[in-house]
Amino acid sequence: MGVRTAADVVTPALVARLTTGVLGSGTTANHAPFTGRKLADLPESTPQDVAAAFDRAREAQRRWAAVPVRQRAAVLLRFHDLVLARQAEVLDLIQLETGKARLHAHEEVQAVAVAARHYGRKAPAYLRPKGHMGVVPTLTKVTELRQPRGVVGQIAPWNYPFELSVGDALPAFVAGNAVVMKPDTETALTALWARELLIEAGLPADVWQVVLGEGPVVGPAVVAHADYVSFTGSTRTGREVAQGAAARLVGCSLELGGKNAMLVLRDADVEKAAAGAIRGCFSSAGQLCISIERLYVHESVADEFVRRFVARTKAMRLGTGLAYGADMGSLVSDRQLETVTRHVEEAVAKGATVLAGGRPRPDVGPLFYEPTVLEGVEAPMAVCAEETFGPVVSVYRFRDEDEAVGLANATPYGLNASVWTKDGRRGRAVAARLRAGTVNVNEAYAAAYGSARSPMGGMGDSGLGRRHGSEGILKYTEAQTVAQQRIMPLGPAFGLDDEKYAALMSSGLRAMKALRLR
Template sequence: MMSNTTQNPQKIKCINPATLEVFKEVEATDPKVVPSIVDAARSASKMWGNIPYRERAAYILRARQYLLSHIDEFARAITLDNGKPLVEALTAEIFPSADLMSYFANNGEGFLKSKDVDIDIWRLFGRKSSIEYVPLGVVGIISPWNYPFSIPVGTVVAALLAGNSVVLKPSSATAYVGKKIEEMFEAAGLPKHVFNHIAGSSEVGEALVNSRPDKIFFTGSTVVGTRIMEMCSKHLIPCNLELGGKDAMVVLNDAHIEHASSAAVWGAFTNAGQCCASIERVYVAKSVSEEFIEMVTKKTKTLRVGNGLDPSTDIGPLTTKTQLDIVKKQVEDAIKKGGKVLVGGRSLEEKGGWFYEPTVLTNLHYSSLCLREETFGPIMPIVVFEGEEEMLKLVNDTPYGLNCYIWSKDTKKAKRLARSMRAGTVCINECVYTHAIPATPWGGVGASGFGRTHGEIGFKEMLVPLHIHTNRITHFKDIWWYHYSEELYTRLKKITPHLSGRLTSKLMAIPGLISGIFKCRKI
């Protein structure tokens, strides 16, 4: 798969997708040494998981401070490696990461607190149950190139604060950003082997999975995610998969059209459309469709495509040549099937990089690739609908289920519709950005994967729930212990209906249990 890097066994050449120039070389990791890196991480995890939470948090806050003290440097590195404009490097990568570091440092300790479990009648017999949360051990993270900083940093921080050691394998397409992440955590002074960075091709990622960490977190395509899951299954390693999306935006007839049209333009074209949560399908009510399409067309024409290092650039290049080719293919397919191009529709080779015009399409056949397959590029397909039933059928007609977006002034109606949409997140009068909210879970259903990151739910993906059950009365033997007898069977048969009923019914079983303990002989 072509990317903005070229590789040999020793070096990864990082290429700026806006200029196609090599700007940095990164040392590649030999796949053969990955097992020893995982082993070292496992040894380090035992120490790391036992230090007080506030000490772990202090390391993360030092990493945060280093990031904030070098904002321009990190923003430039992200733009050079990925292509997104500097503003997006700040708002979509650096700010969310700094916010998440602070959020988990301040709240994660509460997520780790043990919880008592109400075990009903068994409490009367001196029994107690609690759930404690213990670290997994070694967490392997394989991260993507579209958000090469914020996605891995968020997962790394949660894993470390939960008491795990980490082995991070960033995408080779944005290897330089991976090195900057390593630099940030090194500056925090983390103990040796607690955070580990490996770089290279898919062979390095496969070596990580086959080295049997305690869990794999993968963000990327559905095709590769399926392969990762297959590899994990061979070793019985659990995995968390955040995969592709084909997210739909719905514009109802009572929507604020001016607001919705601006959201559609940003949601479809931010990061050149290379976002798991990008608006890749727009369904607009017929009664407002002309006004909406006219506004979208007008606003899209004003967007400035160029090198992300230029502060006035709105849309940068595609990060990889592969993505540019996919965009070209989908637009050509749409046109061939009768689709109409309202804006854009061509690549911009004259700019010297992997650029493509922001493109708005209408009059689309339902089989068009831009409606059926993930695009990951600056295409906005617009489809007109007439009723709620038709709209919901169109929205859910996809194997993916990451995000959906509804525009309506009637939030009660919008919430009702949201519950019928197959997705991990549904936004009302908002789009795309919720990955940047550290307190809310992120993930999807279906071909968009399973498991969650962020929030308390995501934090607990980094932990093993340990059930501890205690019997504080040890001078009585349980009625179901050896030896068995006909008398025991008769007694148990009599009290079983009560034990499996309501609390009042269970209380009626207590005399039978107590007498059985004394009368049925136990070894």
């Protein structure tokens, strides 16, 4: 088999098939970061198209919510098998649309398969009616139900177009919702492929609507019609989404930016920490909300760690092929390249030292930038505090754990962190002091993110709400309490006057406390 090209993968027939049913009154296009060339012409939605998509979704949602939850969950399990069987198709699309290395694209396949399996197995338990003790035991029967919110508006980013589109939508679907999604136009084919595969697995087509277009145009229209909003993107845009949702009194979950720290303690295995830092800093060319941008290394092991880490960084292979082998791919856009270049050049101009990388690589592709390690970064430099979202990491040295924890927490962000030590108990103790939604011990990000039974999300400027686990599905539901009163009412009855009723209830309350009822 010869080398595959974009033309071999993104054919007119594929584009026509994937965009069937997408409402659009105009035309837009996406491009391949590896080459800068156009990949496909796509429908461009107007606010009126968004409103029509919500109408379609609402009608379909009522029928979908009536399907028993175990049947909805079975769709996810069939989807799981289809994804693994046909992963080569989506790996090509992810690489072409994002420019990432194939191994990093496979992280998305892994994450989607894990989410599909988890919610396919656990959704019936998460959504099962739950009985609670009523105000008067035996006389008050209380049941907590979980009702779908209706139509979820989802705004998905470009950096993980498979995992952060369908991966986030799966719990919404199995909870009985429909979804109107706005993926980033530049990575829309991946999301549309996921939609086609989920429909093949049994999801009714109208339950998942996709709208495409410029964020400032289509995004607010999605928020304006949604019963709940799921957003992944920048902190600035996340604030706007939250304000729009709050104005309509609908809920939202937001996974936003990060300036994530990795702490290498004095007893860390330096070789393992250096290898872990490569994965943590340069996966998907650093275009990952939970990637590491700050490395804090104990002064006693800093020289050895830096030597090993820099050597590994300089040995990384850049590549554009639709195959395994490259260690890092491309940035996704001119905007990302400009930000990375500006952050590095400004830091160097103000006194920082480049230990590895530090320059674009147009010889490989128009948006490639070398994996870069900086030292001597200080607070006035943009790269010190602002999210770079590229293959750039700064190394800092610390004297003791208190100092390291303080430095790691000295940011408004709180998404992810990493601690490296040979003592697991010590690592967990340090982790508990870090202000981050997920903390990994002897891993950079994958251990926490991949543990789908546990919640994942940010603190502070890194967002609201969680994905994964019970929180990741229950956020797509409304809690409803149904309380049935039996035998006697909660008021004077059987000849009791008000005073005697009050005395009876007071005695009952004392008795329930004495019996340790909760």
